[in-house]
Amino acid sequence: MAKEIERKFLVRSDEWRTRAVSSAKLMQAYITVNEDRNVRVRLIDGTSARLTIKVGKSAMVRDEFEYEIPVQDAEELTSSAIGIVIEKVRHRVPIAGKTFEIDVYEGFYSGLVVAEVELESEEDHFERPSWLGEEVTGDRRYSNMMLATNDLASELIHGVSHQAL
Template sequence: MAKEIERKFLVADDGWKAGVGTTSKFLQAYIATGEDRSIRVRIIDGERARLTIKLGRDLLVRDEFEYDIPVADAEELMQAAIGIVLEKSRHRVDYRGFTFEVDEFAGFYHGLIVAEVEMRSTEDRPDLPAWLGREVTGDKRYSNMAMATNEDLSAELGHGLSNPPL
């Protein structure tokens, strides 16, 4: 069983841009959710797709299972999305032995930028780059699932744009 151990932060400034190694564009939708679980589908760069199952209430450590699926299947699953389809560019920034994934949202959440750092253990203490802002690891408002499926949250954080065309 795979474990996802990650911390999440708001991004304070553009300092991360100088360190970008790779960038991918994501369309991301949730097709099933519960208090302690979710099933997510992603289309990455319009060329590949993944189905992800996450289990657990802890926002720092969760069980995670990921599988490649055909893009056509992902497009069909997105038609059944709960809430909105998230649009984002994911930039990978290596910093002192850790990779920070900086998500720059488009569409409904245009202007929101968050960064996650995945860790091998809860004991890891990555050095934090100066461009990071407030930590939001335990703040459910910044979980992608909540952003996609919670109408009240969408109104609070979002900018009111519609779903992207598939």
């Protein structure tokens, strides 16, 4: 069983862009959601797809199971998604031995920019780059599952024009 341990932050500037080593366009749809578990499908650059099952109530640590699936299956599952299909471009930015994933949202949540860093343990330390803003790890509104199943655009995007687009 794989554990996902991550912290999540808003992004305050686009300084990270010069250090990005890769980018991928993601479409993410939720097939089923529950308070402590969800199943999602993700299309990556329209050329590959993954099915992910996450279990756990903690905002920082959850069990995660991920499997490659055929793109055609992912497209069909996306068409029966619950709520909003999340569209974003994910950029990978290495900083001092850790990789930050910067999600620049498009479509419904255009203007929202969030950074995640995966950790080895809850006590794991990392260098905090100057472009990281407020930590939102415990704020469930910033979980992709909540973004997909609730219309939070006006609440989360209002006033983010200073953030990286």
